[in-house]
Amino acid sequence: MSDFEHSSAEKEIRRTMPGRPWTHQEELRQDALRRYLGAIAGAASARSAEESGRTHGGETSEPPPAMASPAPPTWRPAVLRVRDVMRAPAASVPGDAPFLDVAHTLAREQVSALPVVxxxxxxxxxxxxxxxxxxxxxxxxxxxxxAVGRLWQHRLYDKSHGDTAATLMSFPPVTVHPEQRVADAAWTAAHGRLKNLPVTGHHGRLVGVVSRHDLLRALIRDDAEILAEVESLAGRHLLDPRAVEVTVENGVVTVAGRVDKALVPELLASVRDIHDVVGVVDDTEAD
Incomplete structure (x- = not known):
């Protein structure tokens, strides 16, 4: 994650910072939010770089020399699509569903919103x-x-007289397509402050639903994946990679052990550049 992405994510966290100390669970939630924002920013940066690499005016770029040496392999996140993370079949309610039926369905499905079909x-x-x-x-x-009461009442007038899903619902619906990238769907959810997005296929028919939680899990790398990459880096930077013990918790990498301290700064710098690493703790001792 770049310094700009870190800064953008941290600004968002500070904006929502409460006046009282966070609980442990709240700290984990805020950390996940920072990683989520960073992942979206990283996806946007990758897309911008990809687009800027294309030629302008419809011309094609020159192919690389035939004998050019291949670039060293780097970790690249798989391009996840909405179809890979959506939940199907999706619960929904018909437009003529009575108010109480809608309430019961929301409670039964344990969701905060339902598509109306x-x-x-x-x-x-x-x-x-x-x-x-x-x-x-x-x-x-x-x-x-x-005056405030009248304004409040005016804004809720339509809702107060609705008796069915069709008269209570918000429209037009914000939907995503199964072939859309997860990062793009995340932007849609973030922009609209939506917790759930209906997924529609051919002619707008409902095929699934994707939640912010689904998108978050897809965008944030698992700690086990980060651990594997850090261990691979240790094998390249240290004479004896078994001399260090690496742990990863919520994106924070801790490196411990007795090693040549001259080799540690370069290793830690490489670890910080790993996608979705949010912090690095140096617990190494001089060998």
Whole structure:
């Protein structure tokens, strides 16, 4: 991750920083969010570099010399598509589903939103917990006084009179295609502040659903993958890679052991450049 990507991610974390100390679980969540933002930024940077490498004006670039030496192998993340991480089949509700049926389906499926479909399974909208809360709030307190109350009531007027999924839903729906890249779907979810995205195929028919959690897991490398790459680096940088013990937890790499301290800075620098490493701890001792 570049310095710019680190900075962008950290700014987002600071913006959401609470006034009280974080709990352990909150620290893990914020760390995951930083890795998520960095992964999206990294994917965007890779796409920009790819596009800038293409020629302008429709001309093709010259091929490399036939005898050119191959570039050394580097780790490249697989291009994941939405189809690889979506959940199928997806739960949905028909447009004529009553208010209570929608609420029961949300509770049963343990999701915060559901696609609303027509008789041909086309996605026509999305109904969420907030849509149901808007109706329930107006039902509980139909009259609010004052300018703020009138404005609040005006904004929720349509929701308060809806009795079916079609009259409660938000539309037009924001959807993604199964062939879209996970990074692009993540941008769509982040831009719209959406927790779930319906996945639509031919003619807008529902084929699955992908959540922010699904996208997060796809974009963040597993600690085991990072560990394998660090151990490979140790084999190239150290005379005896077995002299060090490497552990990885939530993207933080710890290197311990008795080694030649002159070799450590270069090794740690290489570790910091590994995709999705968020921190490096040097616990080595001079041999």
């Amino acid at each position: 027509d008789s041909d399974d086309h996605v026509i909208g999305v109904v969420s917990e907030s849509d149901l809360l808007a109706k329930a709030a107006v039902m509980a307190e139909p009259h609010r006084h004052g």
